[in-house]
Amino acid sequence: MVQRLRECIIAKKRAVWAAAAIIAGFCVFYLFFRSAGPFRGRGGQPFIVRIRVVHNAEKIRLSADAPCRVRDAATGGLLGDGIEMKASAGISPYEGGIKLDDTEFPAGRLRVSVPGGEALTLDGTAYRGEMDIIRTRGGLDAVNRVELEDYLKGVLPCEVNHLWPFAALKAQAIVSRTFAVSQVLLRRRRDYDMTDDTFFQVYGGKTSEKWRTTLAVEKTKNKVLEYNGRIFPAYFHSCCGGHTEDASRLWNEGIPPLKGVRCAWCRWSPYFRWQARVPARVMIRKFKDAGYDIRRVDDIRPGARDISGRLEYLRIRSGNKWFEIKGSDFSRLIGSRVIRSTNLRIKKYPFFYYFSGYGWGHGVGMCQWGAFGLALRWWSAERIVKHYYPGSRIVDLREVI
Numbered sequence: 001m002v003q004r005l006r007e008c009i010i011a012k013k014r015a016v017w018a019a020a021a022i023i024a025g026f027c028v029f030y031l032f033f034r035s036a037g038p039f040r041g042r043g044g045q046p047f048i049v050r051i052r053v054v055h056n057a058e059k060i061r062l063s064a065d066a067p068c069r070v071r072d073a074a075t076g077g078l079l080g081d082g083i084e085m086k087a088s089a090g091i092s093p094y095e096g097g098i099k100l101d102d103t104e105f106p107a108g109r110l111r112v113s114v115p116g117g118e119a120l121t122l123d124g125t126a127y128r129g130e131m132d133i134i135r136t137r138g139g140l141d142a143v144n145r146v147e148l149e150d151y152l153k154g155v156l157p158c159e160v161n162h163l164w165p166f167a168a169l170k171a172q173a174i175v176s177r178t179f180a181v182s183q184v185l186l187r188r189r190r191d192y193d194m195t196d197d198t199f200f201q202v203y204g205g206k207t208s209e210k211w212r213t214t215l216a217v218e219k220t221k222n223k224v225l226e227y228n229g230r231i232f233p234a235y236f237h238s239c240c241g242g243h244t245e246d247a248s249r250l251w252n253e254g255i256p257p258l259k260g261v262r263c264a265w266c267r268w269s270p271y272f273r274w275q276a277r278v279p280a281r282v283m284i285r286k287f288k289d290a291g292y293d294i295r296r297v298d299d300i301r302p303g304a305r306d307i308s309g310r311l312e313y314l315r316i317r318s319g320n321k322w323f324e325i326k327g328s329d330f331s332r333l334i335g336s337r338v339i340r341s342t343n344l345r346i347k348k349y350p351f352f353y354y355f356s357g358y359g360w361g362h363g364v365g366m367c368q369w370g371a372f373g374l375a376l377r378w379w380s381a382e383r384i385v386k387h388y389y390p391g392s393r394i395v396d397l398r399e400v401i
């Protein structure tokens with residue numbers, strides 16, 4: 001009897017252990033695949049971003065190592081399958097649609113994909129995902145349709161040095177992901193969400209990917225910043241020069257995470273301090289090119305400064321007339337690689353003006369060189385982004401979309 005009771009207890013224990021092992025195994029399996037799986041939005045669709053990589057080209061060269069599939073992007077109808085796209089294949093517009101070498105497709109928008117998932121090479125640059133070729137008034141546009149995480153792998157190495165401390169790379173991944181999602185959710189444009197240049201974020205496709213930046217994207221997978229339940233445009237810039245800018249002074253973004261913070265860690269930047277010498281004749285030409293009716297620039301004076309030290313406006317004298325120009329407009333007009341920020345001083349010399357200033361870029365959001373400096377002080381990526389976007393929270397994209 002005692003023996004049977006013992007056997008029964010042992011059997012029960014084994015059953016409990018087996019159940020625990022199955023539950024633990026299931027948890028590990030769930031957690032692994034939950035974190036490794038690609039993001040799926042509502043309805044199970046992958047989170048796709050649309051990046052315009054070519055604008056108004058007369059001809060596009062598109063190739064792939066595997067046979068391609070061509071669809072009508074407007075209707076989804078299959079136009080061709082198993083099409084070999086050699087490196088010499090040229091795509092051009094014609095009256096009734098778009099031509100691929102000598103094959104004519106009677107559609108204004110083609111969607112080219114490789115069923116095996118191999119990259120498409122467009123004018124020498126490899127891209128993941130699909131490529132939309134759109135006929136425009138000026139020629140052809142190419143729009144890369146790519147999953148969010150794959151897009152970020154092609155953004156990070158173009159926006160930061162891939163050899164930077166890993167926490168700075170992870171911070172950039174969270175910020176770039178947040179910015180991209182905010183732009184996609186706006187759905188401002190019919191054919192694309194962002195361009196591949198500094199107007200949004202620089203994107204170099206698969207060709208530009210580096211393993212450390214790719215790892216930073218993977219380690220922060222689906223992590224985004226939110227404020228009050230909303231994913232906001234997490235702007236960033238190269239170097240703030242001591243204090244980041246209040247976004248409401250530049251654009252219509254008056255939320256606390258974009259109000260501006262002190263930053264004492266970007267002195268590593270080669271542009272923390274900058275100087276520029278601009279001849280008066282060059283300035284006059286630039287003003288004229290921008291539509292200003294002036295013949296001379298007799299004096300330039302700084303206007304009011306905001307809390308970050310940036311000029312809200314500059315006052316300019318031409319003859320006996322004074323006029324005002326916004327600081328950001330002045331930088332754009334003379335050239336953002338010459339007047340790198342609006343936190344500047346001005347000195348007048350007989351034939352030129354001497355500008356000296358701090359920082360590079362609009363100054364809103366994360367200071368990339370500041371993130372670099374903080375990562376060197378062992379700050380984590382999460383702590384860095386929370387410093388530059390105060391009041392924001394890091395959340396999983398799946399929780400807020």
Ligand SMILES: [Zn+2]
Pocket residue numbers: 239240241242243263264265266367369370
């Ligand atoms: Zn800074």
